Amino acid sequence: MIVLKAPQAKLLEALQSVAGIVERRHTLPILANVLLRKNGDGIEFTTSDLEIQVRTNAELGGDGGQLSTTVGARKLIDILRSLPADQTVTLSAAQNKLTLQGGKSRFTLQTLPADDFPLVNESVDFGPTFSVPQKTLRELINQVHFAMAVHDIRYYLNGILFIAEGKTLTLVATDGHRLALAQSQLEQDVPSKQEVILPRKTVLELQRLLKDEDTAIEMRFANNQAKFVFGAMEFVTKLVEGKFPDYNRVIPKNHKNAVVLGRAPLLASLQRAAILTSEKFKGVRVNIEPGLLRIASSNAEQEEAKEELEIDYGGDAIEIGFNVTYLIDVLANSPHEMVKLELQDSAASALFSIPEQPGFKYVVMPMRI
Numbered sequence: 001m002i003v004l005k006a007p008q009a010k011l012l013e014a015l016q017s018v019a020g021i022v023e024r025r026h027t028l029p030i031l032a033n034v035l036l037r038k039n040g041d042g043i044e045f046t047t048s049d050l051e052i053q054v055r056t057n058a059e060l061g062g063d064g065g066q067l068s069t070t071v072g073a074r075k076l077i078d079i080l081r082s083l084p085a086d087q088t089v090t091l092s093a094a095q096n097k098l099t100l101q102g103g104k105s106r107f108t109l110q111t112l113p114a115d116d117f118p119l120v121n122e123s124v125d126f127g128p129t130f131s132v133p134q135k136t137l138r139e140l141i142n143q144v145h146f147a148m149a150v151h152d153i154r155y156y157l158n159g160i161l162f163i164a165e166g167k168t169l170t171l172v173a174t175d176g177h178r179l180a181l182a183q184s185q186l187e188q189d190v191p192s193k194q195e196v197i198l199p200r201k202t203v204l205e206l207q208r209l210l211k212d213e214d215t216a217i218e219m220r221f222a223n224n225q226a227k228f229v230f231g232a233m234e235f236v237t238k239l240v241e242g243k244f245p246d247y248n249r250v251i252p253k254n255h256k257n258a259v260v261l262g263r264a265p266l267l268a269s270l271q272r273a274a275i276l277t278s279e280k281f282k283g284v285r286v287n288i289e290p291g292l293l294r295i296a297s298s299n300a301e302q303e304e305a306k307e308e309l310e311i312d313y314g315g316d317a318i319e320i321g322f323n324v325t326y327l328i329d330v331l332a333n334s335p336h337e338m339v340k341l342e343l344q345d346s347a348a349s350a351l352f353s354i355p356e357q358p359g360f361k362y363v364v365m366p367m368r369i
Contacts, residue, residue: 003038003067003091004060008102011089012080014058015073017233018047020205021054022073028118033070035117040064046119047073052202053120054209055234062091068114071098079107120236123222130164130190131216134230138210140171141203143182143360146329148200149175156242160203162226164194164219172247178326179250183359194221197240202226209233250363252351255342257315259288260355263339266293267331269307273297274324276305283369284324288343289317297324320346321369330362 004011018034026032026049035046041062046055079100083089089102093111100107141160149157152175161172167186172179198206206228210217217230221239228235273284278299287294288311295307320343330352331339342351352362 001065001067001093002062003036003093003098004043004062005088005090006058006060007085008080008083008087008089009085010058011060011091012077014043014045014056014060015077015080017056017209018045018054019073019077020208021049021052021201022047023049024074030070030112030116030118032072032074033112033117034073034076035070035114035119036068037114038062038065038067046117048118048120049201050118050120051199051238052205053236054205056232058232067093069093069098069111070114070117071109071111075109076100120225120238122227122236123225126220126222126225126227127194128191129218129220130169130186130188130194131218132169132184132186133214134210134217135212135214136184137169137217138207138212140169140182140184141207141210142333144171144173144180145203145207146333147173147175147178147180147362148203150200152176154242156197156240156244159197159199159240161244161247162194162196162198162219162221164190164221166190172244174245174247174250177323178330178362178364179247180330180363181247181251181361196221196226197242197244198226198237199240202235202237206235209235250349251361252342252344252349252363255344255348255351257288257313257318257344258340258342259293259311259313259315260338260340261293261309261311263331263334263337265309266339267328269295269309270324270327270331273305273307274328276303277324282323282325283321283367284327285319285321285369287317287319288313288315290314315343316345318343318346320350321367322350322364323367326364330364334360 037044083102087102092099098109163170170183172181220227273295277297285296293309293311298304336354340353354360
């Protein structure tokens with residue numbers, strides 16, 4: 001049976017959209033596979049890692065009829081990548097094997113039964129559906145993802161808090177040393193507050209899949225699952241259990257010293273100063289005084305870097321230390337021209353915001369230098 005006959009690029013795009021969650025090594029061999037379900041001209045591609053399930057549909061020709069099977073996802077992608085983009089490829093099934101043909105190339109692949117593929121049981125108690133444009137959610141994730149913890153024992157920090165309340169969608173990420181918050185308005189009112197923590201892997205996969213376009217992504221949250229539907233994609237994920245910290249208490253209010261400055265010049269100065277910080281100790285000293293901002297770094301070899309920026313500032317003189325990576329992260333992930341920095345003194349957390357975007361806040365704790 002000819003399962004599909006389509007241009008290499010079209011098949012590769014469908015497979016790559018679902019294969020991001022597939023691990024090359026897994027305790028269950030079938031989880032390295034993609035589930036193919038053919039129904040007429042349409043094929044459904046599904047992958048799972050037991051926590052996340054991604055599904056897409058594509059019209060890829062071939063014989064009529066039905067077929068369900070699984071085949072190694074990465075292997076199939078690697079083969080397709082090696083073939084010319086404009087080549088028509090044929091995938092045919094016979095005797096527990098799939099054969100992929102393109103030009104004079106022919107590959108025979110082993111399959112595993114579709115019935116053995118562990119699909120995620122979808123929750124029955126999903127809350128109301130709400131949606132935002134794909135590019136809006138992509139921008140929100142881009143603005144906060146870098147502040148997520150990595151392998152923290154406080155597992156609820158290894159992800160992003162999503163809150164849909166009224167007409168506002170809020171995303172918050174923190175690793176305990178810094179916190180990023182981004183908000184956007186929803187078109188429709190969410191009748192009851194929806195609050196979930198999406199795991200780190202889910203966040204990074206969504207970031208990869210979301211397109212910079214105005215088509216909507218629909219979201220639904222349950223107690224233990226979230227579901228996203230956009231374009232031909234359907235994405236179901238388990239949630240992180242636990243109580244996220246009260247982020248409102250962390251965000252400083254009424255800092256008396258504030259300066260608005262160019263994001264790009266500040267980023268460039270910090271990147272240069274970072275070169276002479278030590279690998280373990282990424283500290284830089286920031287001195288701010290009327291008209292001038294100075295950045296200094298040094299290392300164990302007694303090497304030093306000094307940077308100066310002229311600024312429009314008339315507040316208190318403050319010397320404060322930061323992990324330079326935390327400052328570079330927020331500046332490198334913003335597309336905006338200007339950034340606002342608010343400070344109280346050398347011991348209080350600093351607050352970064354963006355004048356053009358009132359829904360964004362970034363809090364970073366000082367460090368002793």
